[in-house]
Amino acid sequence: MGKQILLLPGDGIGPEIVAEAKKVLDVVNDQFQLGLSFEEDLMGGCSIDKHGVPLADEALEKARQSDAILLGAVGGPKWDKLDRAIRPEKGLLKIRSSLELYANLRPAMLYPQLVEASSLKPEVVSGLDILIVRELTGGIYFGEPRGIRTLENGEREGFNTYKYSESEIERIGRTAFEMARKRNKKVCSVDKANVLEATMLWREVMDRLAPEYPDVELSHMYVDNAAMQLVREPKQFDVIVTGNMFGDILSDAAAMLTGSIGMLPSASLDKNGCGMYEPCHGSAPDIAGQGIANPLATILSAAMMLRYSLSMTDAADAIEAAVGKVLDQGLRTADIVTEGSRKVSTAEMGDAVVAAL
């Protein structure tokens, strides 16, 4: 009953940070006798370079066979001029969609040791702990028809379709309610129901689900107000649930509230809890290869993977505690360094987590 993990290091700083997470996983694998085995494959720009496509069928098949996937990050300027169909991001969208990883969990929490790193006042963000539940396989990201066409008057028009069906809304709604149950029992559903029909249905379905979760308080907020409230008083939120596009925007804003996006993991789950885990940050091509990236978001993503997809709670707890310890020791990569702390490299940070285990 060994578990199979697929590593997809990807582009930019991806390989560096996944290497550190692998170090950490190797240690807990021994310590807790988890029986994990690892495979590795290409996704993103590196796959375009080798196979001409951002995600080869073979890699997708391996992903399907795995119990969980750990991803670094994809993309970079090198591939920015390519035709849209074979851009690195397409690999990410394809794996999300093919494996039906519809539930994207993006926690935004502030480590007490890092409250200084935030651009917000300490009293506004200290103790911040929100979970954004983003729908990941529908909405305008995947809606058809889409494209660029020529109008009768000769000019071109770009168009996309934003759509959600009741069942798509219901399943992500349930994820949010269930997550809230394990937390502070509040769900805020974000939409633009005063303008968009697709989100009117969204609101209706959320309201319909609510009585099934009487212990959870449901509220609704328009997306423009939500963007404002995240800046004004982020601690009012517990779980935020929203569609793919709004979730993309709000989760990045929420992550940045903590000032240390290099610390934030994420999970993308299917209906059985199988999933892909990745840091919230991107591939940071500008600092790739320099050994200065922060591996902690990826290490914490590995912990999330053990917890959510593999039910290896003890090992997950141990990794999270070890990360807390290295922060207490004052170790910081360049992105979160402050006066009085000690600046370390990517590998030194990984080694410190290993030592703390």
Added chain:
Amino acid sequence: MGKQILLLPGDGIGPEIVAEAKKVLDVVNDQFQLGLSFEEDLMGGCSIDKHGVPLADEALEKARQSDAILLGAVGGPKWDKLDRAIRPEKGLLKIRSSLELYANLRPAMLYPQLVEASSLKPEVVSGLDILIVRELTGGIYFGEPRGIRTLENGEREGFNTYKYSESEIERIGRTAFEMARKRNKKVCSVDKANVLEATMLWREVMDRLAPEYPDVELSHMYVDNAAMQLVREPKQFDVIVTGNMFGDILSDAAAMLTGSIGMLPSASLDKNGCGMYEPCHGSAPDIAGQGIANPLATILSAAMMLRYSLSMTDAADAIEAAVGKVLDQGLRTADIVTEGSRKVSTAEMGDAVVAAL
């Protein structure tokens, strides 16, 4: 050659704040012999109550005949349960669209006197002065087809269409470049060109316009990153140009960075510079009728109206200077009050601006 102003006080705190702006306009009208005359009509919930529709044809016709429009705010819980077609917001969308007010200018600037009110650290926001140029008559707000339909499997689906034509993009792009010329000569165009075709065309058109404005520096940013950068380092921006939906979200986030959304005016202009002016904040039904709302955003919207649509620069300057003076005097409405300042009512604030003129 008198100029005709249409006042649309609207709902909630709308009538209270427009009344103060009217006081101020009356004074400069005399002082500078502007020859302004005023009419008033209904839009939003108040119009639904009287005429059954959020904007009657007669009011729209008056708006067409006017040289400029000053709006308070529309909407409130009283009308939230109505059918979508006659909700207060529809009046706003109809006037924007019928008068082709495609260029929405939303400045987010921090008054030095109010730096405390921001939830961000003073060094991150002090001196902040960004202009968001939001496309206001296209995109997903108006795209067809739209609605809620029943699928073959019996469940319902909500859908909207996001689209932009080259000419729509070009005209708002030109507005942004021209605004940047009068400011710090930087335009950041925000899109999601790595996923949405509609915004790929957006990016292409912006790039095509750029050589016509060699004195302005154009950059591109994905919307998720823009939401992050607004939180992280907002002063990196000068002019941000984006579509209707992204502009709705980002302009509210940007406004909230200042901590005093009760201070921020906005303009919605057509191709001749005729336009509608309104505060960035909403109708705040929770505090309506209490005489505590902040009228300064509406007073500053009136100043913007004199400047942009009526070329009455001296009067606009005078109003803006008067607002600065009352802030220097330490007068604050409830939303921006801090220790050591004097709390005043809506009417007292209006009177103070009049006195400072």
